[in-house]
Amino acid sequence: MRAAARPGGKVTIAEVAARAGVSKGSVSLAMNDKPGVSAATREKVLKAARELGWLPNQAARSLSSAATQVSNIGLVIARPARMLGLEPFYMEFVSGIESVLVERSYSLLLRLVHDVDEEIGVLDGWGRSKQISGSIMVDFTVDDPRVAPIAALGLPVIAVGHPDLTGGLPSVWTDDGAAVTEAVRYLAALGHRRLARVGGPATLGHSMIRSEAFAKAVADLNLEPGRILPTDFSGEQGARATRALLASAQRPTAILYDNDIMAVAGLSVATEMGVSVPAELSLLAWDDSQLCRLTHPPLSAMSHDVFAFGAEVTRRLMDLIDHGDAEVGAVPTPVLVPRGTTARAH
Amino acid sequence: MRAAARPGGKVTIAEVAARAGVSKGSVSLAMNDKPGVSAATREKVLKAARELGWLPNQAARSLSSAATQVSNIGLVIARPARMLGLEPFYMEFVSGIESVLVERSYSLLLRLVHDVDEEIGVLDGWGRSKQISGSIMVDFTVDDPRVAPIAALGLPVIAVGHPDLTGGLPSVWTDDGAAVTEAVRYLAALGHRRLARVGGPATLGHSMIRSEAFAKAVADLNLEPGRILPTDFSGEQGARATRALLASAQRPTAILYDNDIMAVAGLSVATEMGVSVPAELSLLAWDDSQLCRLTHPPLSAMSHDVFAFGAEVTRRLMDLIDHGDAEVGAVPTPVLVPRGTTARAH
CATH class of the missing domain: 3.40.50.2300 (Response regulator)
Known part of the structure; x- marks a missing residue:
């Protein structure tokens, strides 16, 4: 099955002008995006042109279009x-x-x-x-x-x-470093001593900055050395990292995620493994997209208006x-x- | 604070050719995206040019660029x-x-x-x-x-x-109509008699097609007339529509959503209102994006590989x-x- 473009009928610029109730010059200016016509006039012209199925001759206009400002x-x-x-x-x-x-x-x-x-x-x-x-x-x-x-x-x-x-x-x-430091200090103030971070790809600059800030904040506060698991930012890898952390002998009591989708996945894994959030495990998301307010319980997050x-x-x-x-x-x-x-x- | 573009050093095409181990002609062809050089050669030239901070004179090339194929x-x-x-x-x-x-x-x-x-x-x-x-x-x-x-x-x-x-x-x-019909038949086969649909904007063509198919399938199966609540597709409106349905005297036992984010929001509302899913309420999402597998319980969905x-x-x-x-x-x-x-x- 094949569909061909339907050529427009033979409509003149005068008919468009008459229907729009404006001059032919205004139609030309409006259709060619030139200054000199108001937004209201341009709107009227476009509407009339549309209703009549009219578009200016393309061949004639293609010459001038080379000069069109690309935006x-x-x-x-x-x-x-x-x-x-x-x-x-x-x-x-x-x-x-x-x-x-x-x-x-x-x-x-x-x-x-x-x-x-x-x-x-x-x-x-x-x-x-x-x-x-x-x-x-x-x-x-x-x-x-x-x-x-x-x-x-x-x-x-x-x-x-x-x-x-x-x-x-x-x-x-x-300032990712300052944000990570704030997150670690908050979790430490809540009494958490064993933190973990589910991060992005290790090669990305902002992942490295966050990893360094995390390690430094944990050390400054004399917490246990925090594990960092790199991922590709996907929910699947966020879930896998969370399962690995919760299955480990030295289970963290708080996990900081590098994006929201991994935190949502982490919350599901905790539920699936019978680890109560937040009674036994605190989770902190990153970015604070709409997702964080849609889970139950809603996710605490480093809120960043992306x-x-x-x-x-x-x-x-x-x-x-x-x-x-x-x-x-x-x-x-x-x-x-x-x-x-x-x-x-x- | 202002940052200016740093002009590249004075590097010649010969230096790039020497570093890449190819002819000056190959450098020219490669840098101008012309046929005649292999992908491997082009790769070598780009690498050498990059390492030397070299880019061909832009003024000289801008004339020929008008003929560049736009892709x-x-x-x-x-x-x-x-x-x-x-x-x-x-x-x-x-x-x-x-x-x-x-x-x-x-x-x-x-x-x-x-x-x-x-x-x-x-x-x-x-x-x-x-x-x-x-x-x-x-x-x-x-x-x-x-x-x-x-x-x-x-x-x-x-x-x-x-x-x-x-x-x-x-x-x-x-085929949205066929998919809605399948969803309604499945819910009816599970014994649901009172269905509701949280839909998209009423003006969108595919929302209308789904609404018509929903009403027809419900009528064909002699179920109670199903309520349809239009939304703007946002999680907020999905949550609001779900609250309205669950607070109504004639509470539905199954809700069909027009996208995933609204179904995720609906699941949270059910939890918040103490309505057990799926014991008291069945929920069906649409699109089956990654989100559906990240909730707990995971969302049943009309799966569409978007x-x-x-x-x-x-x-x-x-x-x-x-x-x-x-x-x-x-x-x-x-x-x-x-x-x-x-x-x-x-």
């Missing part, structure tokens, strides 16, 4: 496609980006790649062919190989990551694109929101 | 930005799209808009300025105003929706772009996966 920003992610759908962080981050773009009629050019070399090539190509006005970069590692070539591109870029990782690129970050973070990063990129510079620096540190999964240790 | 497909969504991050369906759907695009080095141009008129304008603009090779369209309504103008554009498009909604556009869909669906839609769009036609029609109907939240009615 896209880029985001390249070097993670497997399936991970994207499992990780509430990226979805909320992208939603936050879109919340700023929608008001400026910008689009997001989203690309998944296999590795950082491919990412560099994509950004280079996008920049050269003027497909994007700037880009947001994520997932920095120690000695990240993208820093030097991207700086050389001269493309407006906001790097999401700690300046220790992002070299000279203008960067925006959350949607607002995505929006803030995008506003700064827009400043960089519009004015050539942007405010860089840390956004507010995630704050602890105690709910039903943390309690005094027995 | 993007479009996706316009007319929903509020925040909804995008809360709805596992779209994240898994986009992941599925990306899983096909990544193998073809295509990108996804993602745009949120306020309404369908803006969507038509965006697709028209993208098509004219050759920013996309084709587009995927979603969220069809009855008498959808996009059908005629989009058909007139002549842009390769795959419409995600039942042909009753998508007019003559080539469309791919899931990731595979996104991939399939994209493969068909690629066929349409490459060969001018594509297989259209229904993809496999969601199947019922009973887990811990459905049981015999008492």
Whole structure:
């Protein structure tokens, strides 16, 4: 079965103007996204054109379209496609980006790649062919190989990551170290002496920063050395890590997770293994997406407004694109929101 | 604080060639994405260039870049930005799209808009300025105003929706009516006589198809008339609808949800209200994202591989772009996966 495009009827610009109750000039301006017509007029014209099934001759317009201002920003992610759908962080981050773009009629050019070399090539190509006005970069590692070539591109870029990782690129970050320290101090204040952390991939820069802060906070407070289990951020690996911790001889009394989906999985594993939360085990999620309020009991979390973070990063990129510079620096540190999964240790 | 782009050092093409162990011509071909060099050579050149912080003179290349083949497909969504991050369906759907695009080095141009008129304008603009090779369209309504103008554009498009909604556009869909009917029959076979459905927005075409199928299946089986509560698909509204149903005099013994996040919220509400699942209340989710396996008890669901669906839609769009036609029609109907939240009615 095959479906062909249906060509529109022979409708003239005069008919559209008449139906919209505006001049032919206004129709032309409105249909070509030119200044000079109000939003209300543009709306009327689009409605009339739509009702008549009319669109201006495409061949005639394709010549002028080369000069059309491209209003896209880029985001390249070097993670497997399936991970994207499992990780509430990226979805909320992208939603936050879109919340700023929608008001400026910008689009997001989203690309998944296999590795950082491919990412560099994509950004280079996008920049050269003027497909994007700037880009947001994520997932920095120690000695990240993208820093030097991207700086050389001269493309407006906001790097999401700690300046220790992002070299000279203008960067925006959350203070993960301070947040982890706060979480450990809170659990210690509740009397917990044996903590564990279910973390992200060991190679990611922000995972390393969190791991170091966790080890230091545990040592500073003279707690037992805390186990850290790296994962790929999936619920499955979060569940597996939780099972390993709860099955071990030296079972922790509190577990700190690096994202929400793993904390949700951890809560299910505790229920499945008959470990009462929070009576016998405290759990602390990270990001505080909607999920944390939907479990029973609701998850205590390091609350980080990921949607607002995505929006803030995008506003700064827009400043960089519009004015050539942007405010860089840390956004507010995630704050602890105690709910039903943390309690005094027995 | 301001960060400026760091210009690359003065590195020549000869140095890159020497470091990569290839000819200067190969460097040029590789860096300009031209045929004539193997993937391995291209990889070596990119690595050498990256290590030297070298990128070809951009001014010289910008002239030739106009001829660069644009490899993007479009996706316009007319929903509020925040909804995008809360709805596992779209994240898994986009992941599925990306899983096909990544193998073809295509990108996804993602745009949120306020309404369908803006969507038509965006697709028209993208098509004219050759920013996309084709587009995927979603969220069809009855008498959808996009059908005629989009058909007139002549842009390769795959419409995600039942042909009753998508007019003559080539469309791919899931048979929602058959799936709802299966769900109702299963619950009736378990002895449930009073069913309710927590649905999506009443204006969406696929919500209407599901509502009609639900009412018909309930009538055909002589069950009590089933209440249908429309929502915006959010967990909050799913929780509110569940509270309203469980607080009513004629409390249903089984609830069918239109997405997973609302079913997760419904399970929490039942626990909070002391209604035992599945002893007193059966719950059935829709989509069967990872969430369903993370709750306790795990959610029974109409299982729909959304990731595979996104991939399939994209493969068909690629066929349409490459060969001018594509297989259209229904993809496999969601199947019922009973887990811990459905049981015999008492």
